[in-house]
Structures are given as structure tokens and as C-alpha cells.
Amino acid sequence: MSATISPARKAEAPSISANVRGYAERVRGGDMGALPAVFGLVVLCTVFAVLRPSFLTAGNFANLLTQGAAVTVIAMGLVFVLLLGEIDLSAGFASGVCASILAILLTNQGLPWYVAVGAAILAGVVIGATLGSIVTKLGIPSFVVTLAAFLAFQGLVLLLIKGGTIIAIRDETILAVANKNLPPALGWGLLVAGVVAYAGLQLLRARKRAVRGLASDPISLIAVRVGALALLGGLAVYFLNVERSRNAAVVSLAGVPIVVPVIVVLLLIWTFVLRRTAFGRHLYAVGGNAEAARRAGINVDRMKISAFVICSSMAAVGGIIAASRASSVDPNTGGSNVLLYAVGAAVIGGTSLFGGKGRVLDAILGGTVVAVIENGMGLMGYSSGVKFMVTGSVLLLAAGVDALSRKRAAATGLR
Amino acid sequence: MTPVLELRGIDKSFGPVQVLHDVAFSVYPGEVTALVGDNGAGKSTLVKCVGGIHPIDSGEYLFDGKPVQIHSPRDAADLGIEIVYQDLALCDNLDIVQNMFLGREHRRGIVLDEDTMEEMAARTLESLSVRTVKSIRQHVASLSGGQRQTVAIAKAVLWNSKVVILDEPTAALGVAQTAQVLELVRRLADQGLAVVLISHNMNDVFAVSDRIAALYLGRMAAQVKTAEVTHAQVVELITSGRSGDLGLTNGVTV
Numbered sequence: 001m002s003a004t005i006s007p008a009r010k011a012e013a014p015s016i017s018a019n020v021r022g023y024a025e026r027v028r029g030g031d032m033g034a035l036p037a038v039f040g041l042v043v044l045c046t047v048f049a050v051l052r053p054s055f056l057t058a059g060n061f062a063n064l065l066t067q068g069a070a071v072t073v074i075a076m077g078l079v080f081v082l083l084l085g086e087i088d089l090s091a092g093f094a095s096g097v098c099a100s101i102l103a104i105l106l107t108n109q110g111l112p113w114y115v116a117v118g119a120a121i122l123a124g125v126v127i128g129a130t131l132g133s134i135v136t137k138l139g140i141p142s143f144v145v146t147l148a149a150f151l152a153f154q155g156l157v158l159l160l161i162k163g164g165t166i167i168a169i170r171d172e173t174i175l176a177v178a179n180k181n182l183p184p185a186l187g188w189g190l191l192v193a194g195v196v197a198y199a200g201l202q203l204l205r206a207r208k209r210a211v212r213g214l215a216s217d218p219i220s221l222i223a224v225r226v227g228a229l230a231l232l233g234g235l236a237v238y239f240l241n242v243e244r245s246r247n248a249a250v251v252s253l254a255g256v257p258i259v260v261p262v263i264v265v266l267l268l269i270w271t272f273v274l275r276r277t278a279f280g281r282h283l284y285a286v287g288g289n290a291e292a293a294r295r296a297g298i299n300v301d302r303m304k305i306s307a308f309v310i311c312s313s314m315a316a317v318g319g320i321i322a323a324s325r326a327s328s329v330d331p332n333t334g335g336s337n338v339l340l341y342a343v344g345a346a347v348i349g350g351t352s353l354f355g356g357k358g359r360v361l362d363a364i365l366g367g368t369v370v371a372v373i374e375n376g377m378g379l380m381g382y383s384s385g386v387k388f389m390v391t392g393s394v395l396l397l398a399a400g401v402d403a404l405s406r407k408r409a410a411a412t413g414l415r
Numbered sequence: 416m417t418p419v420l421e422l423r424g425i426d427k428s429f430g431p432v433q434v435l436h437d438v439a440f441s442v443y444p445g446e447v448t449a450l451v452g453d454n455g456a457g458k459s460t461l462v463k464c465v466g467g468i469h470p471i472d473s474g475e476y477l478f479d480g481k482p483v484q485i486h487s488p489r490d491a492a493d494l495g496i497e498i499v500y501q502d503l504a505l506c507d508n509l510d511i512v513q514n515m516f517l518g519r520e521h522r523r524g525i526v527l528d529e530d531t532m533e534e535m536a537a538r539t540l541e542s543l544s545v546r547t548v549k550s551i552r553q554h555v556a557s558l559s560g561g562q563r564q565t566v567a568i569a570k571a572v573l574w575n576s577k578v579v580i581l582d583e584p585t586a587a588l589g590v591a592q593t594a595q596v597l598e599l600v601r602r603l604a605d606q607g608l609a610v611v612l613i614s615h616n617m618n619d620v621f622a623v624s625d626r627i628a629a630l631y632l633g634r635m636a637a638q639v640k641t642a643e644v645t646h647a648q649v650v651e652l653i654t655s656g657r658s659g660d661l662g663l664t665n666g667v668t669v
Contacts, residue, residue, distance in 0.1 A: 212530055214534065276527055277526065278520045278522060281509075281517070281520060282518070284506070284509060285506045285517055287508065289504070289505065291502075292504035292505055295488070296504070297489065297492075298517070298518050356506075357508055
């Protein structure tokens with residue numbers, strides 16, 4: 001107890017170079033965060049862009065985003081379950097069940113879209129509550145419970161949509177989600193509003209902390225962050241606002257796909273919940289050390305059930321997006337590789353399979369990686385077989401990075 | 416001086432096994448009371464009864480001289496009794512501030528009030544003269560054993576607690592870190608808190624404690640002032656329940 005933290009040292013604003021150094025130290029220490037996903041994304045995009053110039057067209061970019069949207073949303077929900085060190089293998093078919101309910105209510109019953117969406121999400125809540133209760137109250141490992149649910153939901157989808165029929169969706173609002181675009185001006189407007197709000201919040205926070213004498217981020221760092229957001233967002237909006245239609249006079253295809261702001265809103269909501277509320281803090285605590293959380297008076301069972309509820313509800317949203325994109329629901333909605341891609345997306349993005357570490361943003365990064373592989377290899381003309389094998393290898397690689405970085409972190413005492 | 420916490424005639428059984436027999440135990444403000452005893456003497460059970468984790472079968476539980484009912488860890492925490500367990504119960508993936516406020520976060524509306532928590536945590540660590548941590552925003556995973564113990568203790572004193580119970584705080588620590596933690600224990604008592612120190616290490620006990628309570632096979636062998644006994648007497652109390660005039664005769668306290 002001889003070294004000191006003097007009050008002066010506390011108030012000192014860490015410089016930007018100190019921040020960079022801290023980050024480099026964390027990465028070296030094994031806390032890679034989203035780095036592998038970002039790196040992978042850059043490499044994949046470069047390779048595909050060089051080999052297939054059509055990869056870099058506006059049309060393909062928009063296509064890629066809507067292609068990956070459903071998996072990404074399901075992966076965002078899975079992050080919550082993975083944070084607790086649990087798994088939900090049924091999320092794919094849960095999204096199928098919810099999409100079936102949506103389709104039946106919309107098309108067969110003729111109910112308005114908001115009732116159908118509400119019912120689909122409610123179904124997700126019920127599914128999550130049931131799974132979570134079985135896992136916590138009966139103590140069956142989530143792997144087994146959700147594996148059983150995976151099979152059962154597959155059957156439930158078949159029963160709901162009566163054998164192998166396909167239910168078409170004709171509701172304009174639902175179809176718009178994955179098939180329509182924002183007016184180009186609105187895309188720019190939302191981006192500007194978002195960047196201004198982000199900059200304002202960051203500055204306000206830094207000022208409040210500086211006033212109280214707490215260490216705050218330097219203005220230069222905030223400027224870099226805001227600049228990066230503005231640059232990336234600006235590029236994306238510009239690219240998506242380019243006319244994609246072959247015959248613009250007949251149908252105009254320009255603007256940010258509606259599903260993009262939907263995902264951004266979900267990202268903001270869940271990031272706020274995880275980082276700024278006691279509930280989110282408790283989720284991390286349960287994932288990090290369930291016993292410590294229990295002793296701190298946190299109801300561990302309730303946290304687990306809520307995580308499953310969030311996961312299945314997000315699966316329901318993913319199901320709605322999938323239904324919108326396909327304009328129909330069939331027995332395969334949410335089936336085949338959807339779940340595996342979603343788990344892969346969360347893990348590739350940097351969510352730990354061991355619990356306690358992960359962000360909703362990770363799921364989006366990972367989801368983009370998965371979508372880029374799927375899309376790029378499709379353009380290269382590879383068969384599904386090759387795509388599956390490559391995606392599988394990338395997932396294994398990501399899980400390997402996670403496991404190795406844990407080992408490394410344990411060795412350097414960072415975890 | 417009246418004890419802040421006093422137990423009288425505590426019995427506790429787990430099924431057919433009676434673990435605590437007619438135990439009396441007093442803890443005084445501003446003093447370090449060492450709770451000693453061999454493995455299986457009932458130290459942990461006694462502490463868990465105090466902390467509300469195990470309900471007592473019979474006996475009186477007095478806090479500030481008034482009888483109270485403790486049914487859950489919450490009840491004990493509400494009275495100002497905090498237990499720092501041997502396995503620390505910290506979350507590696509959270510930082511120091513987050514750990515100190517875990518389960519009792521300050522919020523404004525539904526948003527966490529990080530700034531207030533950070534200030535309070537910094538003030539508490541400063542009041543304990545804790546100067547070994549680089550930043551209170553670093554993850555607990557990156558701390559040494561002694562630093563983790565310090566955080567666990569600081570977490571316990573953050574809540575205007577009156578009684579802090581430390582379960583073998585130095586068991587896993589090296590020499591220098593042990594000295595740091597013992598220094599901290601002494602400082603807590605000097606600030607007016609009642610500190611209970613469970614320890615196997617006689618050097619630690621004699622270094623910081625004002626009183627010693629020795630358990631022997633589930634009975635309180637003796638509660639004595641540290642200044643009035645010798646090392647050897649305490650060891651005798653621990654191993655045979657008696658030492659000369661002190662301790663149990665035929666299982667009854669004299």
C-alpha cells in the first residue's frame with residue numbers, strides 16, 4: 001500500500017495515445033473483442049471484391065443486408081443466452097413457429113399486421129419463458145432442453161401450416177420490412193440525426209464527468225469515434241441510395257432497406273439495456289460468476305428466464321423478417337442452417353461461449369461476416385456444400401480464437 | 416461497553432447432527448474479534464447463522480442490545496452485517512466499481528448512475544487508504560489476490576455497515592499482501608466498525624485482534640481478551656477446549 005492514487009491523478013483525462021495503448025494491451029492480453037470479426041470482414045470483402053467485381057455493386061450490398069437480416073436478429077437475441085453461458089438451439093425453429101403464427105393470422109384470418117406481429121412476438125415470449133423455466137426450475141442443461149425444443153418446434157411448424165403447404169404473405173406493411181427501402185432523403189436525415197445524437201451524448205457525458213472530477217474521454221477520442229460513425233454510415237447510406245433498378249423509370253430501387261433501421265433500433269435498445277441498466281449489469285454478473293450474483297441478492301433464475309425470453313422474442317422478430325423477405329412461410333422457415341448461422345454469427349462477432357462476455361453489436365458484425373461468406377461464395381458460383389464447409393470452418397476459427405484468447409487472458413491475468 | 420452483536424444460547428442442527436451447542440458470541444464496535452477453532456468446530460456455521468444464511472434453531476440474537484429475527488441474508492444486510500466470504504464472490508468480468516455496487520446499483524430512473532457510484536467507490540477506497548489499484552475501472556480479473564480481497568472488504572464497508580465478518584481473508588495470500596489486508600482489518604476497527612476475523616493463523620490473530628472467541632466441537636470454549644492470553648493458551652483452547660482455568664469443563668463453560 002505504498003503507491004498512490006492522488007486525487008489529481010484521478011481527474012487527469014487519459015490522452016488518446018493512452019487509450020490506444022490500453023486497447024493494444026488488452027488485445028495482447030487476449031481480450032480481442034470484435035477485432036477478429038472486423039479483420040475477417042475486411043479480408044473477405046477485399047477477396048470477394050477482387051475476384052468478383054459484382055460483389056461491390058450497390059445492388060449486391062443491399063441484397064446482402066436483407067439476406068443476413070433474419071440471422072443477425074436471431075443472433076442478437078442469442079447473445080443474451082450466450083452471455084449467461086447457456087445456449088438456445090431452438091431459436092431457429094422458434095422463429096419458424098412465430099412466423100407461422102404471423103402468416104396464419106395475416107393470411108388465413110385476415111387480421112391487421114400489428115395484431116399478427118404482436119401475437120408472433122408474444123409467442124416468442126411464451127416460448128422463452130417455458131424454455132427458461134424448464135432450464136432453471138428442473139435444472140436440465142439448456143443444451144438438452146433446447147435440443148428437444150428444436151425437434152418439437154420443427155414439428156409444431158409442420159402442424160401449424162398443415163403439412164407442406166406454403167402460406168403466402170400479402171400484407172403490404174410486413175412485406176415492406178425486408179423488401180422496401182427508405183426514401184433516400186430520409187436515409188440521410190436519419191443518419192445525420194443519429195450522428196448528431198451520438199456526438200451530443202458523448203460530449204454531454206464527458207462534460208458531466210469532467211465537472212465531477214472523474215476521468216473522462218478526451219475530445220479527440222470522441223471526435224475520432226463520431227468521425228468514424230459518420231464516415232461509415234455516410235458511405236453506407238450513399239451506396240444504398242444509388243439507383244439499383246435496371247429500369248428506374250418503371251420501378252425505382254434506391255434507398256436504405258427498411259430492415260436496416262429496424263436492426264439499428266434493436267441494437268440501440270439492447271445495447272442500452274445491457275450497458276446502462278441494472279438488469280444488463282446483472283446479466284453480465286450472472287454470466288461472470290453466478291454464485292457472486294446470487295450472494296449479491298440477484299435472482300439468478302429470473303435473470304436466466306429473462307435471457308431466454310429475450311432470445312425467443314428476438315427469434316420471433318427474426319422470423320417476421322424472414323417471412324417478409326420470402327413473402328411467405330413454409331415448413332423450412334427458420335429451419336436448415338438458420339440457427340447454426342445465428343450461433344455462428346454471435347460467436348464470430350466475439351461473444352464468448354463461456355459466458356460473461358459479449359455485445360449485441362458483436363452479433364451484427366458476426367451476422368455480416370456470415371452474410372458476406374454466403375453472398376460472396378454464391379457469386380463465385382460455389383455450391384451449397386462448399387459454402388457450408390467454409391462457414392463451418394470460420395465458426396470453428398472464431399470459437400478457437402475465443403478459447404485461445406481466454407487461455408491467453410488467464411495467463412496474463414486479465415480474465 | 417455493550418456488544419453491537421450478541422448471540423446467546425444458539426443451537427443449530429443439520430438433521431441429526433447438532434453443529435452448535437448453546438453458543439454465546441459477542442462482537443464489540445471498534446474491536447477486532449477473532450473467531451478461532453479447528454476444522455469442523457462450527458465457525459462457518461456460526462457465521463452463516465449470523466449472516467442469515469442458516470436459520471438458528473433456538474437462542475437469542477441481539478443487535479444493539481435489542482432482540483431481532485434474522486430469516487435471510489437480506490435481513491442481516493439491512494441491520495448492517497456484511498460477510499466477506501473466503502471465495503470472495505467477485506465477478507471477474509466486471510470492474511471494481513461494478514463489483515462493489517453489484518445488486519445495489521444506484522440509478523436515476525432506470526439508468527445506472529455510474530458517476531455517483533464511481534465517486535462513492537473512490538471515496539470508500541480512499542477512506543480505507545487503499546492505494547494499490549491503478550484504476551477503479553479496471554476489471555477484477557486483472558487484480559492480485561490481495562487487491563481482490565481489498566475490493567471485497569471495501570464492498571462490505573460501502574454500505575455503512577456496523578459488523579464486517581471476514582472469513583479467512585489471508586488464507587490464500589503471500590506475506591506482503593497478508594500484511595496489507597491485516598492493516599486494512601485494523602483500520603476498519605479503528606473507524607468504529609465491529610470486525611469479526613475468522614482465521615487459522617495465530618500470528619494474524621495476535622497481530623490484529625482485541626478479543627478471541629474459541630469454538631471447540633460446536634461449543635464456545637472461551638471468549639477472552641487477546642492481551643490476557645498467550646499463544647499457547649489459545650492453541651490449547653482450540654485443540655482441547657480448555658486451558659487451565661479457561662474453557663470447558665465436561666462440556667460446560669466455566
